[in-house]
Amino acid sequence: MAFARASHEAAIVGHNANRYSMDLFALLIPGGHWQFNSLSEWYWNRLLGGRIHGQDVHVGLGALALAVLGYIDLRRRKDRLRFLLMLLATAFFLLALGRDITAFGQTVPFPMPYELLEFLMPIIRLGGVPDRFVVVTILAVSALSAAGCRLLAESPKGRVVLVALACLVVVELMPRQVTLTPIEFPDHIEFLARRAVSHPGAVLDLQHGRVTSMVHQTRHRQPIQDGYLARTPAAVRERARALRWLLNHGEFAALASEWGFRYVLSTNDIPDSRLLYEGTVNVYEITTYAGAVSSR
Known part of the structure; x- marks a missing residue:
């Protein structure tokens, strides 16, 4: 009960x-x-x-x-x-x-x-x-x-x-053989994994889907947004809507100071941030994140 x-x-x-x-x-x-x-x-x-x-x-x-x-x-x-x-x-x-x-x-x-x-x-x-x-x-x-x-x-x-x-x-009842697929992580994820060892921080992935982001998380090992939940509480849905609103309005400073996001993965320019890695997908660090400036 x-x-x-x-x-x-x-x-x-x-x-x-x-x-x-x-x-x-x-x-x-x-x-x-x-x-x-x-x-x-x-x-x-x-x-x-x-x-x-x-x-x-x-x-x-x-x-x-x-x-x-x-x-x-x-x-x-x-x-x-x-x-x-x-x-x-x-x-x-x-x-x-x-x-x-x-x-x-x-x-x-x-x-x-x-x-x-x-x-x-x-x-x-x-x-x-x-x-x-x-x-x-x-x-x-x-x-x-x-x-x-x-x-x-x-x-x-x-x-x-x-x-x-x-x-x-x-x-x-004979089962088919399970196909094993080797995972090859893209260069920007490898870069993020190396940097996160000494400069950890949550990752805001604007480029990949939920499943791909969760696979990449197994490499860089940092918190991400929009992870999968088998059962979604109402509080999580409310937080997700608030996060989406901040993203739609480009409030990256608030995402860093209030939500704790440090890194952004995107192919577009991100305001209030500096470029750490340039490639097929760029890695940005939000400058208002606590300690971001001192970590340059």
């Missing part, structure tokens, strides 16, 4: 639940992280405009077949665990679909349990990522699949089927 009150007071904004909902067929059709993803590109390329991260929840036909056999085995044994596993699998599958039903990337308005959950528990809106509920569904399917393996292992013919299904599971 304390967390809920604090979240309300901070007015934290979560993700858009409509954007991060699971597709109806995502458990059946392999996503973009599959080794042979070109075979299913016609499907996953429709989800989030081809953005594969967070949408690949595929468990495969092999695992689902084992889960069905597992349910049959538990029913044969009169094991009540099957009811709990089916309840978990079904309930969290429906929650993962979000507020509406999305099939092949097309959303069809339809009342879903997630919308009721948001009404009963407003704190759930801090997440805004319904598709993560599918983790519990996958857990339940895994437990049922284990029971299915036990059933097939009881007979010689069943073991043959088990090997075949195991091979199918391996193929269906």
Whole structure:
């Protein structure tokens, strides 16, 4: 409850639940992280405009077949665990679909349990990522699949089927190799990194986007503006608007004295500053920054 009150007071904004909902067929059709993803590109390329991260929840036909056999085995044994596993699998599958039903990337308005959950528990809106509920569904399917393996292992013919299904599971869940890309930092970032060792200060990057700025930060290791936050409090949004106003009005002196920015990366001339490095992107030092003059 304390967390809920604090979240309300901070007015934290979560993700858009409509954007991060699971597709109806995502458990059946392999996503973009599959080794042979070109075979299913016609499907996953429709989800989030081809953005594969967070949408690949595929468990495969092999695992689902084992889960069905597992349910049959538990029913044969009169094991009540099957009811709990089916309840978990079904309930969290429906929650993962979000507020509406999305099939092949097309959303069809339809009342879903997630919308009721948001009404009963407003704190759930801090997440805004319904598709993560599918983790519990996958857990339940895994437990049922284990029971299915036990059933097939009881007979010689069943073991043959088990090997075949195991091979199918391996193929269906085989991940593609992650591509590693070496990072080469531009000269102005290398210059800034060297200078910041003895003259540290926050960097106002007016040239690069948010992601690139954060990558560059791993090299120069100085504070930057507009870093990424998974959940943005209202206070941060207010500060961002104030920062944008100062930038639009060229108030770099205030950015230095009140906000603590020392360096500016830009291809344009910056008032109240001196040029430290000239290149494809220039590095400026705001002269009103405390200690800027003495550091020449």
